[in-house]
Amino acid sequence: MNLYAIKAIYMFEMARWWRTITQSIISPVVSTSLYFVVFGAAIGSRIESVEGVSYASFIVPGLIMLSLLQQSLSNASFGIYFPKFAGTIYEILSAPISHVETVIAFVGAAATKSVILALIILATATLFVDVEVQHPFAMVAFLILTALTFSMLGFIIGIWADNFEKLQLIPLLVVTPLAFLGGTFYSISMLPEGWQTVALFNPVVYLVSGFRWSFYGTADVNVWISLGMTLVFLGISLGIVTWIFKTGYRLRT
């Protein structure tokens, strides 16, 4: 295992993050705080509690998950897309580094950044609302698994994209709508019955539900099903990444 290479890519990616601190940390924290103000304080004060939790507190796990998904995707997709765009990818392709090591480095860095950010948002949330974490280990597990899954998905998007528009396409048109419809701001049980069934086809439902369970002990779907589904998504992403490297898809000519 080329640990020096993993470290080099990982540190390089983290350094890039610190260099763009405003864009990478401050702006997601500000936008999430705005959600708390608008949905939590302004609108939430007129909504009854959801499953025994005040609405403002109820949306905290969903908002963290929303940021986690977006940040994992954008960090990882940009991380691998930029060397392709700038032409510096030749270094990675000509280095004695295996596919597994490349993925560990890029996905590991993207996941680290989004987990750190999620924790910062969680800390910010406590300034606005009461937050309780009943199952901290489960919370951390869901954070890490989701961050890894979506960082891998971002990595795939970054390899697939051959222009900046494509880089934004899936996060904007697919993931953000799924996140909004996945129970970030409401419980699936609040939907009409038919839509509840439809919602179960949305992968984000399982992520948000499991994550919310780790906070308040209540969930739309059984926590084990959530965990199982999260692992399935991770497996699918891993499968696609393996295929990309095996075939050299969009990397090696």
Place this chain on the structure above:
Amino acid sequence: MNIHAATATAAVSISRLDKTYDTGFEALKGVDLEIRKGEIFALLGPNGAGKTTLIGTVCGLVRPTSGEIRVGGYDVIKDFRKTRAMIGLVPQELTGDRFETVWATVKYTRGLFGKPQDDAYMEKLLRDLSLWEKRNDKLITLSGGMKRRVLIAKALSHQPQILFLDEPTAGVDVELRKDMWEVVRKLRESGVTIVLTTHYIEEAELMADRIGVISRGEIILVEDKNELMRKLGKKDLTIQLQEALETVPAPLADLGLKLANGGTELVYSYDSQSERTGIASLMAAISEEGIRVKDVSTHQSSLEEIFIGLLKDR
């Protein structure tokens, strides 16, 4: 130990290498090539001949369609870790992480190639390439020539045994080009094998030990440079005259002399390798005609002329 590694004498050994792109374009057709340890090998060829593809297959950027490539005796696909660790690549394009400093970007490459941090070596490398003063500068602030040096520093950051230079002096001013040649010479002296592709035939002529010519994906010639110059070299004998001539007198025209430079020069082309160059009888004939000679000079055809001649013949 791998038997090939134990018996290897070649730095790079390529056999029956084919590369057909997805578009159906055949970039390499049955390439056989051996690069010797410690030599400077220049790969010449027109645009689109397959130079960059050939380098790409050795370095891991391009997947060969068929054939075998060994570096230091190891297969570039099965033993990619060993082969890639031996190679440094300076690409044709001036790429780089624009917002990184020189030091950070060179350090990054060393790490990628599996080497621990070594500040003393890095300092020596940057000093050798006149980059030490610029170590804290961001790449975006550097001139094209300095960026090229950074790429060379990156390629050498892991102390490779073989260095590939793809068009190393493209877009580099004359002064810097001479500096780079000096760097390449020093590297060769330290035992590094160097493979360079170039459009500047002058560069190959000046630097290379051996020359390979690639055209339409096929290696059409591999030859020791001096041997190539000797074999294919034509010499021109130019005789400057005291008084201009209007026509070449018949006995001289029969010997192949031609007028040049408004009649003030007679030019005679001959094969420098030939046993009988005919120069003695030519000079006698000139004297017989009563033509007064001011000066005589000879000119050996350059590699560029040889190269153009080779491609024309195909």
